[in-house]
Amino acid sequence: MPKESKKNQEPSGPFGDMFPYRESFETFHELPSKGRPPEEVMRKLRKIAHQEDARWQTGQISGTYFHGGMEHYAFLNRVFALFSHVNLLHRDMCPSGTKFEGEIIAMTARMLGAELAREQDPQADVCGAITSGGTESVILPMLAYREKGRAERGITAPEMVVPETIHPAFSKGAHFFGIKLIRVPVGADYLANVDAMRRAIGPNTIAIAGSAANFPHGLIDPIEKLSELALETGVGLHVDSCFGGFILPWIAKLGYDVPAFDFRLPGVTSMSCDTHKWAYGLKGASVVLYRNRALRRHMYFTMNDWQGGLYAAPTVAGTRSEGIVASTWAAMVTLGEEGYLKATRRIMKAADTIKSGIAKIPELKIIGKPTYCIGITSDKVDIRHVNDFLVERGWRLNGLQRPAGFHMCVTLLQTIPGLAARFVRDIAAGVEYARNPPATPARSGAMYAGSASSLDPSMVDELMMAYLDASTDLP
Ligand SMILES: Cc1ncc(COP(=O)(O)O)c(C=O)c1O
Known part of the structure; x- marks a missing residue:
C-alpha cells in the first residue's frame, strides 16, 4: 500500500513554518491509490482558502492583492470557468481569444498614449502581446532588443543600461539572454541619473530602461529625459510600468502631478504594464507593448521544420488557458474608466492620509515624492525596529535596503474606513519603540515578496536558494 501521508517532526525551519498543514491535512508524497471524493477535497480546500484569505482581508498588507473585493473575484472566476479549458495556442478553435487579447492590448495601448504617438509620428503603430506577468513583459523586449541589435547593428555582446532601482x-x-546589464546608481533624489546613464552607453548598448513607477520607492524615473537620451543615442527605451501603468493615468486624471511616461514621448519604444495589478484582473497576465510591429517581430519564435508541424508562439508559453485573458478582459470592460477612476480616488485618499501622517513624525523620512507606493526610511532610529513593531501589530510591509526601510503600496484594501489612520498611529508607536529598542538586533530584513532575518551578506544568496527549495520541497 502506498504511503498516503507522513507527519513531519520538524514544525518550523529557518523561514518559519513553510508547511503548516502537515497536522490538519493529509500530505501526499505520491498519488493516492484511489481518488478522493471531490466534495471532501473541496471542503478541505475551502478551509485552507478561507484561512489564508482572512490574513490579507484585514487590509494590513502592502500591495499584493490590489482589489480584494470577493464579489469582483467571484465574477472573474465565473468568467474564467467559461474558458478555463480552452488552449489559446489553437486560434482556429477559439477566435474569442483573438478578440479578448486584441481588445486588452488596444485598450491598454490607448490608455498609454498610443493615439497621440500615432498623431505625432506616422511610423508609430503601437502593438503588443499578452504575457504571464510583469517578468515576462520585461524580459521579452530585452530579447527583442538583442535580436534587433544583432540583425541591424551586428552586436554580439549586447548591453542594456538601467537605473539600479529597476x-x-x-x-x-x-x-x-546573455545580455550585460549595467545598473547605474540613482541620484540623491532616488531617480534614474540620466547623465550617468548617458556615460554608460556604448557601441554595444541595445536599449536603456526606466520605471514608472519603480517597485522599491514607487517613484517615476525622468522618462522624458530618458526618451531624449534614447533618441540622441539611437537605442531603444523600455518603460517598465508593470507597477504603475494601470494606475498612474488615473492618478494624473485626478489632478496629481504625474509626468508623461508613455508612448506620448517619442523615444519610448516598448512598455510593460500588468493587468494582474491595478487593472484588477486575476493573477497571471500582463501586457507588453511595442511602438511598432517591426520591433515586436524580434520577440516572436517560429519553427518551420519540426515533425509536429509548423510552430509559432509570440511569447514564452506554448499552451495557455483562455480563462486568464477572458477574465482580464471582463475586469477591464466591467470597470471601465469610471471604475478605475473611482478606485484610484479612494486609493489616493488613503495614500494622502498616510503621507501627511508620516510627514508629521520627525524621525521618519518619505523617500522622494511618491504617489500610491510610499517608501519610508529614517536616519534617526533603526527603521527595522519600527518594522518589527509593525509586524507584531499584524502589518506586512515590503522591506527595502540601501537605504534600509519599508514601503506601503496602498491598494483598495487600505481604503477600509479608519485603516490608513490606524497605520499612521501604529507607525508612530513603532518609532517610540525603536527609540528604546530591546538589546537584540532587529528581526526585519529586506526580502522581496517575503521577509527574512538580517543576515551576513555572504550568506544571502545561499539562503535565498534554500528558501526556494523550501517553497516546493515536502517536509
Ligand atoms: C516595477 C515592476 N516591474 C516588474 C515586476 C514583475 O512583475 P511580476 O511579479 O508580475 O512578474 C514588478 C512586480 O512587482 C514591478 O513592481
Whole structure:
C-alpha cells in the first residue's frame, strides 16, 4: 500500500513554518491509490482558502492583492470557468481569444498614449502581446532588443543600461539572454541619473530602461529625459510600468502631478504594464507593448521544420488557458474608466492620509515624492525596529535596503474606513519603540515578496536558494 501521508517532526525551519498543514491535512508524497471524493477535497480546500484569505482581508498588507473585493473575484472566476479549458495556442478553435487579447492590448495601448504617438509620428503603430506577468513583459523586449541589435547593428555582446532601482526581472532577463546589464546608481533624489546613464552607453548598448513607477520607492524615473537620451543615442527605451501603468493615468486624471511616461514621448519604444495589478484582473497576465510591429517581430519564435508541424508562439508559453485573458478582459470592460477612476480616488485618499501622517513624525523620512507606493526610511532610529513593531501589530510591509526601510503600496484594501489612520498611529508607536529598542538586533530584513532575518551578506544568496527549495520541497 502506498504511503498516503507522513507527519513531519520538524514544525518550523529557518523561514518559519513553510508547511503548516502537515497536522490538519493529509500530505501526499505520491498519488493516492484511489481518488478522493471531490466534495471532501473541496471542503478541505475551502478551509485552507478561507484561512489564508482572512490574513490579507484585514487590509494590513502592502500591495499584493490590489482589489480584494470577493464579489469582483467571484465574477472573474465565473468568467474564467467559461474558458478555463480552452488552449489559446489553437486560434482556429477559439477566435474569442483573438478578440479578448486584441481588445486588452488596444485598450491598454490607448490608455498609454498610443493615439497621440500615432498623431505625432506616422511610423508609430503601437502593438503588443499578452504575457504571464510583469517578468515576462520585461524580459521579452530585452530579447527583442538583442535580436534587433544583432540583425541591424551586428552586436554580439549586447548591453542594456538601467537605473539600479529597476526591477530584478531585468537582471533575470539579462541572465537568460546573455545580455550585460549595467545598473547605474540613482541620484540623491532616488531617480534614474540620466547623465550617468548617458556615460554608460556604448557601441554595444541595445536599449536603456526606466520605471514608472519603480517597485522599491514607487517613484517615476525622468522618462522624458530618458526618451531624449534614447533618441540622441539611437537605442531603444523600455518603460517598465508593470507597477504603475494601470494606475498612474488615473492618478494624473485626478489632478496629481504625474509626468508623461508613455508612448506620448517619442523615444519610448516598448512598455510593460500588468493587468494582474491595478487593472484588477486575476493573477497571471500582463501586457507588453511595442511602438511598432517591426520591433515586436524580434520577440516572436517560429519553427518551420519540426515533425509536429509548423510552430509559432509570440511569447514564452506554448499552451495557455483562455480563462486568464477572458477574465482580464471582463475586469477591464466591467470597470471601465469610471471604475478605475473611482478606485484610484479612494486609493489616493488613503495614500494622502498616510503621507501627511508620516510627514508629521520627525524621525521618519518619505523617500522622494511618491504617489500610491510610499517608501519610508529614517536616519534617526533603526527603521527595522519600527518594522518589527509593525509586524507584531499584524502589518506586512515590503522591506527595502540601501537605504534600509519599508514601503506601503496602498491598494483598495487600505481604503477600509479608519485603516490608513490606524497605520499612521501604529507607525508612530513603532518609532517610540525603536527609540528604546530591546538589546537584540532587529528581526526585519529586506526580502522581496517575503521577509527574512538580517543576515551576513555572504550568506544571502545561499539562503535565498534554500528558501526556494523550501517553497516546493515536502517536509
Ligand atoms: C516595477 C515592476 N516591474 C516588474 C515586476 C514583475 O512583475 P511580476 O511579479 O508580475 O512578474 C514588478 C512586480 O512587482 C514591478 O513592481
